[in-house]
Ligand code: FES
């Protein structure tokens with residue numbers, strides 16, 4: 001929901017946002033894209049910039065747990081929300097999904113990888129054993145130009161399998 | 169060997185650069201920033217063709233926070249760049265020739281200010297007639313881009329009596345093929361950070377495929393000695409040939425020197441589309457005849473390529489197409505003419521496959537059409553005409569001998585996918601009769617290296633560093649292909665080092681040797697050759713030094729994980745750090761080996777002819793939805809013969825990823841232009857394959873066997889995978905629907921049928 005006070009206040013009211021577990025206050029215009037807030041104001045460059053129109057997923061982050069193209073979200077829309085970027089997925093080390101991308105070679109240049117991993121993380125958080133069509137649906141907004149998605153799919157399947165073993 | 173993680177066993181390794189990529193910690197060059205940096209922006213032409221009558225930057229310069237507004241007169245050196253021929257203006261002086269042309273650049277304190285400053289620059293243009301059709305461009309009455317005419321480059325190749333060949337033919341196929349303006353679409357757009365040093369030096373942190381080439385060209389533009397320029401060029405978020413030429417570097421460098429402050433540029437996607445290279449759109453007319461037994465008796469090809477306004481490597485691409493429209497077959501007579509024409513369309517240039525994609529789409533289309541006329545299995549037709557191992561190359565030149573051509577033919581013929589062709593259940597389903605299936609195949613023989621007549625240096629350096637690390641330094645770039653991983657894997661497997669013993673240094677002109685470009689599927693081959701040359705000398709020096717330090721004969725010692733080991737039982741005797749320390753203590757020379765050589769070439773006098781080739785055969789199964797006209801690829805089989813697999817994960821990734829580009833080339837990708845303007849400006853209309861299009865299986869058979877005594881080792885695989893899938897899809901569509909595809913990407917309207925539901 002739009003928080004009217006911040007929107008109408010322009011620069012005078014700060015953006016309050018929780019990023020990777022840390023409360024942050026920033027003096028940025030309400031219309032500034034979350035992508036640029038993250039990259040330019042917070043130095044969180046793991047979130048990538050590619051199309052800036054919501055078509056590639058390189059900029060994917062979690063906003064209150066939901067995957068969002070940060071190039072489409074404006075600062076005011078993130079007021080009081082909790083944002084998780086690739087840097088915040090795991091406190092230290094690596095999540096299971098990240099480890100599977102590493103093991104299976106689910107990346108090449110790596111530029112799509114943070115966004116891809118964020119989308120996979122969101123998918124598996126909602127549904128630990130998605131069907132193939134669900135995987136396709138969930139990742140269809142994340143473009144990868146290098147891998148042809150082979151390694152990515154193998155990584156996702158591996159993550160599903162390992163998750164099942166862990167919980168099973 | 170079917171290539172996957174299981175069959176690769178322990179050779180399937182985690183990439184050394186992987187952790188930074190999956191955690192987002194790896195800083196790309198467009199992620200860099202400095203506290204006092206300026207934002208650079210480039211003003212580009214709104215017209216595809218126009219005279220510039222006046223440029224006035226004074227209003228922009230007067231804006232507070234704008235620190236520079238540069239035009240052609242601010243370029244101290246050569247106001248041009250281009251790898252093969254420097255004819256691309258850094259800033260246009262009096263004429264623009266495409267809508268990516270730059271006329272000015274600004275450096276300002278914020279992105280918003282830079283944008284405003286661009287808007288404040290006044291440029292008066294006088295539009296000129298636009299040349300947007302390469303075929304018309306070379307007619308006598310076409311408006312000219314250059315006084316010398318619109319023909320940029322021509323080539324030809326002919327042998328035999330072509331008319332007699334056609335006269336003797338039992339069947340002749342004539343067809344015109346056209347291919348799209350494919351965009352590299354690296355996910356990281358061009359950009360970088362340009363930092364002037366207090367010592368007068370300039371550091372350009374910006375992706376490229378050959379750091380030393382950038383340094384040389386920047387030196388020429390800036391009128392600054394090469395030694396005063398450092399180019400840091402890796403890691404890179406994808407390139408595929410697209411970042412081979414300079415892009416933002418001249419502007420970043422000029423702005424940084426003009427303002428004395430660091431300057432960052434990072435293209436928007438639209439700016440990348442507008443100014444960046446694309447694959448040359450080609451129109452290829454072919455006439456090919458066979459005798460009643462299916463022997464190719466005559467083959468004529470005429471290629472017209474859309475160059476756009478400036479050279480880039482357009483001549484080399486056309487030469488490559490000239491060679492690859494002939495390809496792997498034997499003919500009675502051949503008659504090839506090719507021409508590349510200047511237009512006011514977007515810039516065409518180097519792109520993975522390098523003219524082979526277009527040429528082979530057409531050539532394989534001819535073979536499939538001839539097979540149908542002959543009533544012959546298309547794969548059998550290829551076998552009858554296939555080159556033999558000892559045959560010369562496509563241009564009659566001697567080439568390195570491998571059995572690759574026959575090996576991939578056999579592999580495909582024996583594949584399960586190809587076997588399904590005769591399955592009567594394949595063609596259609598009774599529950600959804602509008603879905604039609606078909607299987608097609610294609611054959612690829614692809615040259616690697618830059619070819620005859622083009623300097624193609626290679627080399628590298630190994631050193632035992634003072635801290636005990638083995639440093640491998642090469643002037644190559646990592647744009648995702650896994651170069652660091654492949655180099656590490658070779659060091660482990662050829663020398664016996666552990667991964668933790670090794671440091672790979674690349675992508676920094678201050679510290680690496682010039683190894684030539686990271687292009688033309690050459691880098692892995694050249695690293696392998698370099699290491700083979702250095703293995704004896706470098707390993708020998710390590711063992712000698714250890715022999716002195718340990719007081720044991722060198723032949724009782726061996727290189728191993730972590731250090732020097734006893735040859736007989738592998739026991740660790742001395743780690744590399746101690747070895748380095750003992751060298752330092754005795755003031756001995758540091759241990760260092762360097763090698764320099766050139767990519768092997770064919771001993772002929774024909775510019776661009778290749779010596780080393782890789783071979784691939786591709787089979788594909790498609791499902792055509794005749795209601796929507798959409799084609800879905802459901803299964804792929806790739807047989808690849810390119811020598812030993814250096815890095816299984818990387819190899820598989822190159823074939824899978826390359827073929828994904830071919831899928832886009834065949835089905836959806838086209839940077840559409842209208843009157844010299846881009847219609848497709850971003851990824852909402854420029855459609856690269858998503859995971860949905862890529863849901864079918866991909867099987868890769870890597871054939872490693874080389875003839876005994878082969879000296880060349882791994883052949884290139886970086887481009888090969890991006891070629892064969894498109895013609896294979898075209899044939900599969902024909903098998904499914906009976907409709908021939910000669911234009912890519914396939915227009916769904918061609919495949920739509922009226923369907924009656926009763
Ligand atoms: S940059 Fe946000 S979706 Fe492409």
Ligand code: FES
Nearest residue numbers: 108110144145146
């Ligand atoms: S790994 Fe390069 S775009 Fe996905």
